[in-house]
Amino acid sequence: MVNLTIDDKQVTAPKSATIYEAAKMNGIKIPILCHDKKLKPFGACRMCLVEVEQMKGRQIPACTTPATEGMIIRTSTPDIVKARKMVLELLLLNHPLDCPVCDKSGDCDLQNLTYEYQVNSNRFTDEKFNHEIDYNNPLIERDMNRCVLCGKCARICDEIVSYGALTFIDRGIETKIGCEFDDGLNCEFCGSCIAVCPVGSLLARPFKHKARFWAMTKHPTVCGYCGTGCNLTLGVKDNKVLTTIYDEDQGFHKGQLCVRGRFGYQFINSTERLTTPLIKKNGRLIEATWDEALELVAARLSGGAAVAALATPRLTNEELTLFKKLLVENVGTNNFDHAAGYAHTAITEGFARSFGAKASSASILDIQKSDMLLVIKTDAYETHPVVGFEINMGVKNKGIKLTILSDKRGKLSKLPDATTLVHRPGSEVAILNAIAKTLIDDNLVAGSAATIAGYAELEKALAAFTADVVAAQCGISAADIKKLASEYAAAEKALIVFPVGQAYSGHTAELATALANLAILTGKYDKEGCGVLCLSEKNNSQGAIDMGFFAQDGGLNGVEILDACAKGTVKSLFIAGENPLTSYPNHTKVKAALEAVEFLVVSELFLTETAAMADVVLPVCSFAEKDGTFTSTDRRVQYFKSAIRKNVQIKSDYEIFSNLVTRLGGTVAPTPALLFTEIAANTPGYQGLSHVSLRKEGAFAAVATTPKFVIPQADAPFTVEVGKLALVTGSALYHNGTLSQYGEGPMHVCPENYIELSRTDASLYKISEGDVVTVSSASGSLQLKAKVTPRMPAGVVFSPYHFTAAPINTIWNGSPVTSVTVSK
Amino acid sequence: MSDVAAQQATDQQPAIDLSLADVVIDKYIDIPGNLMPVLQGVQDEYGYIPRIVADHIAERLNVYPSQIYGVLTFYSQFHLKPRGKFIIRVCVGTACHVQGATRIVDTFFDKLHIGHAETSPDLRYTFEKVACLGACGMAPLAMVNDSTYGAMTVQKVEEIVADYNQRPMK
Numbered sequence: 001m002v003n004l005t006i007d008d009k010q011v012t013a014p015k016s017a018t019i020y021e022a023a024k025m026n027g028i029k030i031p032i033l034c035h036d037k038k039l040k041p042f043g044a045c046r047m048c049l050v051e052v053e054q055m056k057g058r059q060i061p062a063c064t065t066p067a068t069e070g071m072i073i074r075t076s077t078p079d080i081v082k083a084r085k086m087v088l089e090l091l092l093l094n095h096p097l098d099c100p101v102c103d104k105s106g107d108c109d110l111q112n113l114t115y116e117y118q119v120n121s122n123r124f125t126d127e128k129f130n131h132e133i134d135y136n137n138p139l140i141e142r143d144m145n146r147c148v149l150c151g152k153c154a155r156i157c158d159e160i161v162s163y164g165a166l167t168f169i170d171r172g173i174e175t176k177i178g179c180e181f182d183d184g185l186n187c188e189f190c191g192s193c194i195a196v197c198p199v200g201s202l203l204a205r206p207f208k209h210k211a212r213f214w215a216m217t218k219h220p221t222v223c224g225y226c227g228t229g230c231n232l233t234l235g236v237k238d239n240k241v242l243t244t245i246y247d248e249d250q251g252f253h254k255g256q257l258c259v260r261g262r263f264g265y266q267f268i269n270s271t272e273r274l275t276t277p278l279i280k281k282n283g284r285l286i287e288a289t290w291d292e293a294l295e296l297v298a299a300r301l302s303g304g305a306a307v308a309a310l311a312t313p314r315l316t317n318e319e320l321t322l323f324k325k326l327l328v329e330n331v332g333t334n335n336f337d338h339a340a341g342y343a344h345t346a347i348t349e350g351f352a353r354s355f356g357a358k359a360s361s362a363s364i365l366d367i368q369k370s371d372m373l374l375v376i377k378t379d380a381y382e383t384h385p386v387v388g389f390e391i392n393m394g395v396k397n398k399g400i401k402l403t404i405l406s407d408k409r410g411k412l413s414k415l416p417d418a419t420t421l422v423h424r425p426g427s428e429v430a431i432l433n434a435i436a437k438t439l440i441d442d443n444l445v446a447g448s449a450a451t452i453a454g455y456a457e458l459e460k461a462l463a464a465f466t467a468d469v470v471a472a473q474c475g476i477s478a479a480d481i482k483k484l485a486s487e488y489a490a491a492e493k494a495l496i497v498f499p500v501g502q503a504y505s506g507h508t509a510e511l512a513t514a515l516a517n518l519a520i521l522t523g524k525y526d527k528e529g530c531g532v533l534c535l536s537e538k539n540n541s542q543g544a545i546d547m548g549f550f551a552q553d554g555g556l557n558g559v560e561i562l563d564a565c566a567k568g569t570v571k572s573l574f575i576a577g578e579n580p581l582t583s584y585p586n587h588t589k590v591k592a593a594l595e596a597v598e599f600l601v602v603s604e605l606f607l608t609e610t611a612a613m614a615d616v617v618l619p620v621c622s623f624a625e626k627d628g629t630f631t632s633t634d635r636r637v638q639y640f641k642s643a644i645r646k647n648v649q650i651k652s653d654y655e656i657f658s659n660l661v662t663r664l665g666g667t668v669a670p671t672p673a674l675l676f677t678e679i680a681a682n683t684p685g686y687q688g689l690s691h692v693s694l695r696k697e698g699a700f701a702a703v704a705t706t707p708k709f710v711i712p713q714a715d716a717p718f719t720v721e722v723g724k725l726a727l728v729t730g731s732a733l734y735h736n737g738t739l740s741q742y743g744e745g746p747m748h749v750c751p752e753n754y755i756e757l758s759r760t761d762a763s764l765y766k767i768s769e770g771d772v773v774t775v776s777s778a779s780g781s782l783q784l785k786a787k788v789t790p791r792m793p794a795g796v797v798f799s800p801y802h803f804t805a806a807p808i809n810t811i812w813n814g815s816p817v818t819s820v821t822v823s824k
Numbered sequence: 825m826s827d828v829a830a831q832q833a834t835d836q837q838p839a840i841d842l843s844l845a846d847v848v849i850d851k852y853i854d855i856p857g858n859l860m861p862v863l864q865g866v867q868d869e870y871g872y873i874p875r876i877v878a879d880h881i882a883e884r885l886n887v888y889p890s891q892i893y894g895v896l897t898f899y900s901q902f903h904l905k906p907r908g909k910f911i912i913r914v915c916v917g918t919a920c921h922v923q924g925a926t927r928i929v930d931t932f933f934d935k936l937h938i939g940h941a942e943t944s945p946d947l948r949y950t951f952e953k954v955a956c957l958g959a960c961g962m963a964p965l966a967m968v969n970d971s972t973y974g975a976m977t978v979q980k981v982e983e984i985v986a987d988y989n990q991r992p993m994k
Contacts, residue, residue, distance in 0.1 A: 154890075164888025169897045180882075180889035181875055181904075414886055790883065 136184025229632025263745020312577030316628025334555030341558025350512025362531030378410025446523030454709030506816030585814030
């Protein structure tokens with residue numbers, strides 16, 4: 001700590017603090033334009049000039065100058081005020097004064113400072129800029145005429161997002177912010193640049209001229225897309241969610257969001273939302289009253305084990321608990337599941353076997369505390385972009401070593417000094433087993449490992465997985481396997497990160513146990529910055545597991561439920577929010593099952609293709625219209641409150657389940673808050689939590705681990721049929737599940753399905769970027785737009801799974817790798 | 825030269841051979857801070873930095889394409905459009921100015937039909953006014969590529985243009 005005097009006040013600050021930070025910590029405000037606490041000091045705008053007595057009264061920038069012992073600082077002498085006024089005059093010289101039509105007005109740092117420093121005239125005159133406004137993309141408007149060259153957008157795009165779309169171009173008076181060759185912006189559209197822009201240069205186009213900043217109410221909530229558990233603030237006016245508002249103090253991620261979180265909110269107020277229950281009569285869905293619909297559903301639910309349910313892990317913990325209670329206690333069935341029945345098995349079976357806990361022991365916060373990250377599949381960035389930002393920052397700012405084991409290269413591969421080991425698709429488990437064997441053979445295991453249950457069996461079972469044998473099968477060299485093993489063992493702290501999801505059918509219990517073995521062998525599992533972090537797909541995937549909403553106690557899992565529907569043993573199926581027709585593997589099979597089942601009820605926000613097949617459709621609330629808790633992938637339990645009033649015609653899933661419980665003769669907690677007290681009492685790790693205690697910020701549900709070695713079964717190496725390509729499925733950066741199809745933002749930038757292929761294959765099959773190609777597998781064929789990218793290895797093609805219009809499950813039946821032909 | 829003319833000139837160029845750039849990149853690839861020498865070396869090969877080469881450098885050196893563009897536009901030594909075979913520089917610094925550099929410049933304009941920082945459509949000439957060539961004793965001064973011409977007169981301009989008009993382009 002250092003002691004210093006700021007404006008005659010004795011203060012202390014940490015040794016690493018700058019003058020600006022020291023002042024801020026002690027409640028003294030120094031104006032800034034170019035500084036952001038998440039970014040490295042830059043010192044461009046000169047608004048934060050202060051006087052330091054020891055520096056002979058010179059004016060120095062507070063944001064870049066370290067605070068040192070005994071400094072005597074004055075932040076607002078008449079000279080300083082005069083200098084700041086001049087800085088503002090100079091900025092306003094070229095900045096157009098079009099505040100009345102600028103969306104930033106009211107939230108604009110330049111406007112606020114001009115007001116604060118009463119700059120009501122300008123001693124200088126010059127022409128205004130006349131840069132062309134960039135309207136080339138549908139999400140971000142770039143008006144460089146308003147730019148003050150603080151560089152925050154270019155810096156955040158580099159330092160945190162690591163995309164580098166923006167930079168300073170030209171020099172001197174002609175300097176401006178732009179993209180390469182002065183093109184229009186074409187990036188991953190996370191909107192971080194909009195968030196930090198202190199003026200109206202970068203604006204969200206979907207929000208243009210929708211509302212004045214001060215006319216909106218701000219509602220903090222939890223993002224409803226992926227499992228990261230980002231916090232976000234919704235800007236609401238007239239009961240409509242109009243935008244997301246940046247709050248640099250919000251959440252572990254300090255307000256950083258991805259394209260889905262920032263631009264994917266439009267589904268909330270979509271005109272396509274269902275507004276009334278529908279009942280199928282004579283093959284058509286007809287509007288009905290809630291009483292009719294629920295009466296019908298209740299009647300069909302009393303069928304014991306002939307009833308089954310699939311729920312989306314986007315429901316709240318309270319809703320999932322209530323749904324489970326309805327099914328187990330009132331209906332009398334154990335046949336319920338989520339996430340296609342396999343996307344959660346890494347946790348429910350893998351971690352359960354290896355760690356004795358159905359959760360990741362590591363948290364997202366461990367990423368930046370680690371020394372080495374082992375990421376399985378570069379897709380971890382696409383599935384969880386804000387986790388990707390944490391990895392970016394860790395690697396770039398803290399020099400964390402990053403090794404990626406993946407079937408393709410990706411954005412993470414581009415990070416400084418990142419090593420990407422590209423292996424043949426579907427061979428992850430074998431490689432991990434080979435690493436485990438190397439650890440044992442080269443005596444790189446922790447001293448305590450041999451005492452942990454299952455060690456001898458594991459050692460025996462791994463005998464066949466020598467680095468040489470596996471290397472020959474997997475397409476990476478034995479030396480690389482051995483190097484990775486020794487680096488992993490040598491790192492003081494190492495964290496393994498891997499995504500799971502409906503499109504990652506290979507990321508199951510076997511993969512999780514193989515990864516767990518590495519962590520347990522080296523003793524890197526229960527410490528800070530260590531462990532295995534499973535990135536679960538949906539916002540409440542971990543919650544669904546914690547609430548026990550998955551196949552257990554002899555109940556059928558997701559796949560078996562659909563099989564039973566087809567066979568006729570399940571007669572009534574309740575689908576709450578899932579869209580199996582698009583997101584579950586094997587379209588034909590899913591469709592046949594849904595056609596065969598006697599009674600199908602779907603509760604949904606939209607009339608999805610699954611809902612269109614239902615006998616009863618129940619319109620439900622989005623996350624913005626209800627209260628409850630979500631549990632993020634690292635078990636952060638977060639409470640959120642409704643941001644808008646729901647349409648009177650729709651009900652929350654909670655209300656629907658509670659109505660059905662009552663109709664079936666049960667009793668239920670009247671509010672989610674009361675039910676949560678029951679959940680807290682009965683769920684391990686949730687003890688002591690309540691809606692009230694979670695109101696301010698979320699809390700981690702504790703995970704206790706008891707390690708054990710489990711033998712992971714590696715599939716035989718996948719061989720692509722001769723003359724065919726290996727198709728791997730996954731998530732696109734802009735989407736999550738099928739919900740994001742109803743968010744305008746994601747659909748603006750990624751409106752349709754595509755297939756990515758390598759340059760080698762592209763020239764082999766004479767396919768160029770943008771060509772429509774026919775992709776065929778044994779189960780069907782699909783027309784997709786081709787994307788030729790340097791990231792794909794030859795022989796491997798990638799296609800995401802989110803799109804109803806061209807569902808990948810018509811050619812993909814759930815195997816981790818599929819042989820396909822691609823032709824023009 | 826207008827942008828359209830420059831574009832036409834670019835289009836007339838044979839397809840750009842990236843292997844020339846690869847030779848330069850290979851030379852510097854393992855050296856930290858290699859962007860400047862690579863860009864300079866590549867410009868020596870092509871005479872300017874074609875966009876496709878800039879993108880190729882970005883991919884191989886793993887730097888953002890935008891960052892390369894930032895560097896290219898910051899330094900006046902880099903050129904994004906094709907340059908003439910003969911680069912004529914006329915000094916308009918103080919010493920040359922008082923010795924009548926303006927007339928020298930105007931005569932070049934008349935003879936070459938191109939203005940400051942422009943390239944003739946046949947890619948023979950690029951003309952530049954420069955602030956000082958560092959040989960004020962020889963004012964007014966002009967340079968064509970590496971040859972220096974001191975004590976310039978209007979007549980000498982005509983001689984120089986006539987001379988270089990006849991030189992081969994290869």
